[in-house]
Amino acid sequence: QVQLAESGGGLVQPGGSLRLSCAASVHRLSFNTMGWYRQAPGNQRELVATISRSGSTNYADSVKGRFTISTDNAKNAVYLQMGSLKPEDTAVYYCEADTTYTTFWGQGTQVTVSA
Numbered sequence: 792q793v794q795l796a797e798s799g800g801g802l803v804q805p806g807g808s809l810r811l812s813c814a815a816s817v818h819r820l821s822f823n824t825m826g827w828y829r830q831a832p833g834n835q836r837e838l839v840a841t842i843s844r845s846g847s848t849n850y851a852d853s854v855k856g857r858f859t860i861s862t863d864n865a866k867n868a869v870y871l872q873m874g875s876l877k878p879e880d881t882a883v884y885y886c887e888a889d890t891t892y893t894t895f896w897g898q899g900t901q902v903t904v905s906a
Contacts, residue, residue: 793817793895795886800900803876807904811871813886813897818867820844822888825869827860829882829902836885840871854880876904 794816803809811827819825826841826849840860841849848860859872869886881904886897 793821793888795888795895795897797884797886797897797900800884800902802903802905804906805877805904807876808872808874809876809902810873811884811886811900811902813869813871815867815869815888819862819864819869822890825862825886825888827869827871828885828887829880830885830899831879831882834882839884841887842869873902876902878904880904 796814797811799809799811801809822844824841824843827839828836829839830836838851839854840858842860842862850858857873857875860869862869881902883899883901885899888895
Protein backbone atom coordinates (compact mmCIF):
# COMPACT_ATOMS: atom_id res chain seq x y z
CA GLN A 792 0.00 0.00 0.00
CA VAL A 793 1.41 3.40 -0.98
CA GLN A 794 1.67 5.91 1.83
CA LEU A 795 2.35 9.63 1.64
CA ALA A 796 3.44 11.37 4.83
CA GLU A 797 3.35 15.16 4.99
CA SER A 798 5.14 17.37 7.48
CA GLY A 799 6.13 21.00 7.93
CA GLY A 800 2.85 22.79 8.43
CA GLY A 801 2.24 25.31 11.17
CA LEU A 802 1.46 28.89 12.06
CA VAL A 803 3.33 31.66 10.27
CA GLN A 804 2.92 35.42 10.03
CA PRO A 805 1.98 37.10 6.76
CA GLY A 806 5.02 37.51 4.58
CA GLY A 807 6.73 34.51 6.17
CA SER A 808 7.91 31.21 4.75
CA LEU A 809 7.31 27.52 5.33
CA ARG A 810 8.51 24.35 3.68
CA LEU A 811 6.24 21.34 3.40
CA SER A 812 7.65 17.86 2.91
CA CYS A 813 6.01 14.69 1.66
CA ALA A 814 7.73 11.32 1.90
CA ALA A 815 6.43 8.46 -0.23
CA SER A 816 6.71 4.81 0.76
CA VAL A 817 7.73 3.88 -2.78
CA HIS A 818 10.15 5.37 -5.29
CA ARG A 819 9.05 8.76 -6.57
CA LEU A 820 9.50 7.65 -10.16
CA SER A 821 6.70 5.12 -9.63
CA PHE A 822 4.31 8.05 -10.10
CA ASN A 823 3.43 10.04 -13.19
CA THR A 824 3.19 13.20 -11.12
CA MET A 825 3.38 14.30 -7.51
CA GLY A 826 1.94 17.48 -6.18
CA TRP A 827 0.33 19.60 -3.54
CA TYR A 828 -3.32 20.54 -3.18
CA ARG A 829 -5.03 22.59 -0.52
CA GLN A 830 -8.47 22.95 0.96
CA ALA A 831 -9.67 25.90 3.00
CA PRO A 832 -12.84 25.67 5.13
CA GLY A 833 -15.92 25.86 2.94
CA ASN A 834 -13.90 25.57 -0.26
CA GLN A 835 -13.18 22.76 -2.66
CA ARG A 836 -9.76 21.18 -2.78
CA GLU A 837 -7.60 23.02 -5.29
CA LEU A 838 -4.34 22.43 -7.06
CA VAL A 839 -1.32 24.29 -5.74
CA ALA A 840 1.58 22.78 -7.69
CA THR A 841 2.57 19.58 -9.44
CA ILE A 842 5.79 18.08 -10.75
CA SER A 843 5.99 15.35 -13.34
CA ARG A 844 8.33 12.40 -13.54
CA SER A 845 10.41 14.38 -16.02
CA GLY A 846 10.55 17.40 -13.72
CA SER A 847 8.03 19.63 -15.46
CA THR A 848 6.20 21.85 -13.00
CA ASN A 849 2.77 23.44 -12.92
CA TYR A 850 1.51 26.09 -10.50
CA ALA A 851 -1.78 27.69 -9.63
CA ASP A 852 -1.81 31.33 -10.69
CA SER A 853 -2.35 32.38 -7.08
CA VAL A 854 1.02 30.95 -5.99
CA LYS A 855 3.23 31.57 -9.02
CA GLY A 856 6.40 33.37 -8.04
CA ARG A 857 5.86 32.63 -4.34
CA PHE A 858 5.87 28.82 -4.09
CA THR A 859 8.35 26.32 -5.50
CA ILE A 860 7.83 22.58 -5.84
CA SER A 861 10.83 20.25 -5.91
CA THR A 862 11.75 16.62 -5.41
CA ASP A 863 14.49 14.49 -3.95
CA ASN A 864 14.63 11.13 -5.68
CA ALA A 865 16.99 9.66 -3.10
CA LYS A 866 14.45 10.36 -0.36
CA ASN A 867 11.34 9.66 -2.46
CA ALA A 868 10.18 13.09 -1.38
CA VAL A 869 8.43 16.11 -2.78
CA TYR A 870 8.68 19.55 -1.20
CA LEU A 871 6.75 22.78 -1.36
CA GLN A 872 8.71 25.89 -0.46
CA MET A 873 6.22 28.62 0.32
CA GLY A 874 7.20 32.27 0.58
CA SER A 875 5.50 35.65 0.90
CA LEU A 876 2.64 33.85 2.59
CA LYS A 877 -0.76 35.51 2.75
CA PRO A 878 -3.74 34.87 5.03
CA GLU A 879 -5.58 33.45 2.03
CA ASP A 880 -2.98 30.67 1.84
CA THR A 881 -4.42 29.28 5.05
CA ALA A 882 -5.64 25.74 4.37
CA VAL A 883 -4.97 22.08 4.87
CA TYR A 884 -2.30 21.09 2.37
CA TYR A 885 -2.38 17.61 0.89
CA CYS A 886 0.34 15.68 -0.88
CA GLU A 887 -0.86 13.81 -3.94
CA ALA A 888 0.71 11.24 -6.23
CA ASP A 889 -0.77 9.50 -9.21
CA THR A 890 -0.11 6.58 -11.48
CA THR A 891 -1.98 5.74 -14.66
CA TYR A 892 -4.68 4.00 -12.63
CA THR A 893 -4.71 5.41 -9.11
CA THR A 894 -4.37 8.63 -7.15
CA PHE A 895 -2.94 8.58 -3.63
CA TRP A 896 -3.38 11.24 -0.96
CA GLY A 897 -1.60 12.09 2.25
CA GLN A 898 -3.43 12.88 5.47
CA GLY A 899 -2.90 16.63 5.15
CA THR A 900 -1.01 19.25 7.12
CA GLN A 901 -2.46 22.52 8.39
CA VAL A 902 -0.93 25.82 7.30
CA THR A 903 -2.21 28.92 9.06
CA VAL A 904 -1.08 32.41 8.02
CA SER A 905 -2.04 34.92 10.65
CA ALA A 906 -0.63 37.84 12.59
